[in-house]
Amino acid sequence: MEFDIDQIAQQIKGNDRRAFARAITLVESSNLDHQQLSLQLFQKLKCVKNYNQAIRLGITGTPGVGKSTFIDKLGLELVNRGLKLAVLAVDPSSQITGGSILGDKTRMAELSKHKSAFIRPLSTGPVNSGGVSRRTPEVVHLCELAGFDVVIIETTGVGQTDYQVSLMSDIFTLLISPGGGDELQGIKRGILEKVDMVLINKADGDLLPLARQTRSEYQSALHLFRHRNHDPIGYPKVNLLSAISGSGIENSWQDIINLCNWRKDNGTWDSIRRNQDVERFQFEIRQEVLGLLTANHSVENFVAQLKKEVIQGEKLPIQAALMVSEYLKKNLT
Ligand SMILES: Nc1nc2c(ncn2[C@@H]2O[C@H](COP(=O)(O)OP(=O)(O)O)[C@@H](O)[C@H]2O)c(=O)[nH]1
Ligand SMILES: [Mg+2]
Numbered sequence: 001m002e003f004d005i006d007q008i009a010q011q012i013k014g015n016d017r018r019a020f021a022r023a024i025t026l027v028e029s030s031n032l033d034h035q036q037l038s039l040q041l042f043q044k045l046k047c048v049k050n051y052n053q054a055i056r057l058g059i060t061g062t063p064g065v066g067k068s069t070f071i072d073k074l075g076l077e078l079v080n081r082g083l084k085l086a087v088l089a090v091d092p093s094s095q096i097t098g099g100s101i102l103g104d105k106t107r108m109a110e111l112s113k114h115k116s117a118f119i120r121p122l123s124t125g126p127v128n129s130g131g132v133s134r135r136t137p138e139v140v141h142l143c144e145l146a147g148f149d150v151v152i153i154e155t156t157g158v159g160q161t162d163y164q165v166s167l168m169s170d171i172f173t174l175l176i177s178p179g180g181g182d183e184l185q186g187i188k189r190g191i192l193e194k195v196d197m198v199l200i201n202k203a204d205g206d207l208l209p210l211a212r213q214t215r216s217e218y219q220s221a222l223h224l225f226r227h228r229n230h231d232p233i234g235y236p237k238v239n240l241l242s243a244i245s246g247s248g249i250e251n252s253w254q255d256i257i258n259l260c261n262w263r264k265d266n267g268t269w270d271s272i273r274r275n276q277d278v279e280r281f282q283f284e285i286r287q288e289v290l291g292l293l294t295a296n297h298s299v300e301n302f303v304a305q306l307k308k309e310v311i312q313g314e315k316l317p318i319q320a321a322l323m324v325s326e327y328l329k330k331n332l333t
Helices: 005-013 017-027 032-048 067-080 100-107 107-115 138-145 163-164 180-185 189-192 205-225 251-268 268-295 297-311 319-331
Strands: 054-061 085-090 118-122 149-153 171-174 197-199 237-240
Touching: 005 017, 005 032, 005 054, 005 138, 017 054, 017 138, 032 138, 054 067, 054 163, 067 085, 067 107, 067 118, 067 149, 067 251, 085 107, 085 138, 100 197, 107 118, 118 138, 138 149, 149 163, 163 189, 171 251, 205 237, 237 297, 251 268, 268 297
Parallel strands: 054 149, 054 171, 085 118, 085 149, 171 197, 197 237
Antiparallel strands: none
């Protein structure tokens, strides 16, 4: 594929959706030339567009909890207020079921037709990469540079995705169903440390009393857990929501905006982003170094040989790992 960066940048500036979709493909590419072109595109977009920070909203929750329904409703609300919205759906299970993308398209039918909304399922990497495509943070950045006001990243939290998505979100939101309090014990402690908002969805009809009970369970769990001293009292918020009826959506969006403004006022908005950038940098260094090592044939052969010995029980894992370390010290310095 040929990419004319100047042209793509101009097209993106002119709201050309196809050009934008191609740019995402470019940014997601693992091809080295494409990666250089992506950097040029970032540079260009910074120049041609007045670039504002978007609100990056991460949304996680088990399949079926109502994420897509919620995003559709919230999304319509936002575009009707004149905001530009990008939705990136990171769904590792789509590789297995193959059906969820189709499902989301119909679930977000109304939103996907709106001229101010852009919806895109993202390719997912191997499970050990956290299920998130390695370039998802850069795709989010591209959305920001392209002038989207809000970027929603939807994930099912399989593998390490919650952690990865929290690193590319300003506001990280957990959706749960009524009765999800039973899950509370099983829920990864890491999520509760990271969430800014907990939304109890399906708080409608017969499920309402159970939803209320679940809310108090989460409130006390989060209360015990932590209060971030840089956030206002009462956060992480635990709100009732019905994505179907729409009740609780406006409220929750207001809570999100209030939290954003609070953090912008006290400077934590920027410091959180900078910390995320540093984590991202360090993550990428590890990936690059690992990539370099496995691209080196003698190292690869040495590791493959040791792996056999570990499998056969001839060496302890730690013993083999230390040998690799020694080998690298001798051969790479
Ligand atoms: N009663 C009720 N059902 C809901 C609500 N939100 C979503 N659902 C239903 O839950 C199912 C899964 O929704 P979906 O948005 O696809 O969940 P996702 O897998 O988390 O994206 C669908 O059948 C929805 O109609 C809600 O607020 N109340
Ligand atoms: Mg979904």
